[in-house]
Amino acid sequence: MGDTRTMIDYNALVKDDRVHGRVYTDPAIFEEELDKVFSHGWVYVGHASEIPNPGDFRVTDIGRQSVIMVRDDQGQVRLLMNRCAHRANAVCQVERGNAKMFRCAYHGWTYRNNGELASVTYQDRYGASFHKEEYGLRKVPRTGSYRGFVFGSLSPVGITLEQHLGARVREQLDLFIDLSPEGELDVTAGVHKYGYHANWKFQIENGMDGYHPNIVHQSFFENVRRRTGVNLTDLGNSQSPAETRDLSNGHVMLDFRPYNQARAGRMSAIMVTSESGQAYRDALIARYGEERTKELLTARGTHLLVFPNLILIGVQIRVIRPVQVDETEVFLYPAFLKGAPHQLNVARLRGHEAFYGPAGGGATDDLEMFERNQIGLSARVDPWLLLSRGTEQQYLNTDGTIVGQMTDEVTQRGIWRHWKKVMSQAEASARRRSHRGNTVQHVRP
């Protein structure tokens, strides 16, 4: 089983300042993405606070492979493949719940919530070579977590989660999490589930696109202006102090900090997290001190992509689920801040609902853009998509990030540079090694 070099020349499809439309339309490329991006690499799976008690579980996917995220009786979070080791029946039928055991209804094989095979129906007809301990639910080969964010990799080998995230992503995750006066998120507020008929990468590119909001979300900003008198279009115009940043490894962000510093308080028109009141501010100062509190409050509103499938925007943890080359699902989990005043967390929910979800006043217009994109891609006289904004003005910051202005396409270029690198690798054949040798990685803050 030697390396099988890819037959697709990704260098010909992804240039420094443009990409070929085929990257969004070719089913063969999509299949390779499921292998190289979603099977070989680290993928966000869920948040540990979704399963607070022993036996709590949630079924989700890594790529398109069904996975159970479960807290076992010892309190450890495990990622188990949702497939009976006998003849592949899915052992878990509901999206979430609590279970001591997962029982396959087909022939009755029963597993403990740590994945061990507890009992086999009529085991006497298996021979002496049958060992029950070899037939537990298969584990996701590598699992890892950072402050409650649980990741999995279907490959037993590869870079560590710590290497994947890097210090820059951890710093941004900290800014999101530490808005909680207890330093912990509570991701138990349910989920918005929406879908669109277009490629999954449109969502990750658009979530980090500072050029579109004043156009696509004009109707939303107009309502904000009418209600509050604040015209927020200065956030996303070409004079905005907000920045696009490429954190490397495909992780990119819209950095609102320079804007929030220059125009303190303006974001409060839409960022309900700032309507916190003195009690919240005092709680933050008590835990983090004045300086850090100021830093945390200035960073609100940040848009972060953790390649390939996790986005943090505003109050939400957003998960991108590739279904087909032209079909995508997106799940949005609003996060509560533990220790914050109840009314603040309620306000976070209400603010989220106004823009997001399948009936919201903002994200629905983004989905429409993705579908129009997919239609436009059928016109191939000139098959290229231009991503050159700010190429000449961007700069390499002292911290190693590439920085551009809010409306520059630094973020898209950062995503594509990493995508090309990942997709140009040989087939992830190492993945086919033994299912044993699982590793668990806990990345320390």
Added chain:
Amino acid sequence: MADMQVDRRKVEDFLYREARLMDAHAYDDWLALWTDDALYWVPSNDDDIDPERHVSIVYERRAGLEDRIARLKSGAAYAQDPKSRLSRVVSNVEIEDGNDGELIVNATFNLTALRRHRMDIFAGRTIYKLRSDSDSFKISYKKVLLINNDEVIHNLTFLI
């Protein structure tokens, strides 16, 4: 009870009118059906959730409703450009007395939505609180229980 017969006819007329206005995207006429203290609620993931501890698909007071309508009328609500073509049936109407002279009305609906060559079906139950208003009613509360509120939804930017 003679009054209840009158109410049933009036309630059904009101619900059919609301359905027609929603199907026709008659935004201002629909907004005019609501009281100033109204609550419009479409739960997410389950029918019985605590809206202060669980996200909703829609949870709006009057101001939110006005924003929704203003956006839809703005010409820049791209998720409704082109508009969904809508046809819904409202049925199984049950009426009971509520507090302060309001009626509590349960009704089921079945809605077909056509947009960009795709047909979607939505179905569910709606719970209204209706307040008498001259010869008709106004909506002070509307909770829409979609049977697919825990499923992936592609576009729910029309009125339901």
